[in-house]
Amino acid sequence: MPKNPLAEVFGYPVDNMTQDAVNHRHGRLCPFHNSSGINCTKSSATDPIGVCSIFEGSKIVATCPIRFREDFQIVSDAADFFFPGSKYVALTEARLKDLYGKSAGNIDIVLAAIGAKGEIIDFGAVEVQAVYITGNVRNVFEKYMDNPKLNYKMEWPSKNYPSPDYLSSSRKRLAPQLIYKGGILHKWGKRMTVVVDENFFGQLPELEDVDKESADIAWMVYGFQKSKGRYALKQKAIKYTHFEDALATITTPDIGDVNDFVEYLKDRIAKGKTMGTPAQSGIAPEVEPLPNSFDK
Numbered sequence: 001m002p003k004n005p006l007a008e009v010f011g012y013p014v015d016n017m018t019q020d021a022v023n024h025r026h027g028r029l030c031p032f033h034n035s036s037g038i039n040c041t042k043s044s045a046t047d048p049i050g051v052c053s054i055f056e057g058s059k060i061v062a063t064c065p066i067r068f069r070e071d072f073q074i075v076s077d078a079a080d081f082f083f084p085g086s087k088y089v090a091l092t093e094a095r096l097k098d099l100y101g102k103s104a105g106n107i108d109i110v111l112a113a114i115g116a117k118g119e120i121i122d123f124g125a126v127e128v129q130a131v132y133i134t135g136n137v138r139n140v141f142e143k144y145m146d147n148p149k150l151n152y153k154m155e156w157p158s159k160n161y162p163s164p165d166y167l168s169s170s171r172k173r174l175a176p177q178l179i180y181k182g183g184i185l186h187k188w189g190k191r192m193t194v195v196v197d198e199n200f201f202g203q204l205p206e207l208e209d210v211d212k213e214s215a216d217i218a219w220m221v222y223g224f225q226k227s228k229g230r231y232a233l234k235q236k237a238i239k240y241t242h243f244e245d246a247l248a249t250i251t252t253p254d255i256g257d258v259n260d261f262v263e264y265l266k267d268r269i270a271k272g273k274t275m276g277t278p279a280q281s282g283i284a285p286e287v288e289p290l291p292n293s294f295d296k
Contacts, residue, residue, distance in 0.1 A: 005162045007060045008052035014152040016229050033069040035092045060224045061164045062197045065128040070233040078193040081218040082124035086113040104180045125192040132169045135162040166203035178247050186243045198223040198236045205249045207241045215240035
């Protein structure tokens with residue numbers, strides 16, 4: 001049977017039974033600088049799903065964007081790309097609007113370089129992309145929270161087993177963010193960083209490298225290393241790209257054979273399934289329409 005898929009709950013490994021870990025579980029606390037306060041607010045402010053990361057085999061995959069704020073390492077790393085050595089201020093959840101005043105979404109973190117008189121002389125945007133989950137993670141979380149000491153080593157049934165959904169994470173979240181928010185920032189001539197974990201980055205198409213000085217985007221890749229009963233965020237790589245090249249690579253699908261689609265149409269016609277909803281035909285849409293806003 002598959003093992004417990006949960007890696008971290010409220011900031012601590014599920015097998016960590018120290019008083020700090022117990023306090024965080026009891027208080028539903030977030031140790032990673034949640035913008036909404038000291039409590040975890042994932043999914044609900046009063047009944048949060050405090051899962052920071054899950055296992056994919058032996059790998060740990062971050063499923064909450066707040067998880068990447070550990071020690072604000074991503075802020076320091078982004079500042080080194082935007083304006084190394086400069087004094088700066090970090091702002092979270094900065095509202096971005098288009099020409100018509102409509103929201104293009106919130107930028108996760110904006111770093112503003114400050115001059116001698118406190119004036120803003122430059123800024124850059126930090127976008128954080130955690131991984132979506134398929135399956136039912138709430139049921140596993142609630143079972144674990146019933147008795148962490150007993151259930152951290154539970155074996156969870158394979159039906160609806162929580163797993164990372166890399167395709168949805170890139171198609172439904174990352175690509176639209178690059179199109180809308182990234183498009184505005186690029187037109188303004190402002191740089192951005194995209195923060196991801198190494199497992200998600202490994203599922204993206206190969207991106208063309210450029211030098212740091214000419215790059216529009218720095219892809220900051222992190223992983224987790226267990227130390228002193230916790231998982232510590234560690235930078236694994238930085239990849240520099242041009243905005244338009246990266247966007248084209250990520251949003252261009254691998255093209256299949258048109259003959260396969262023709263055969264599918266012939267089969268539908270032969271079976272009389274010429275009309276009907278996706279559910280009636282047994283075909284579920286894989287990609288949802290792009291939303292107008294990506295507010296959290």
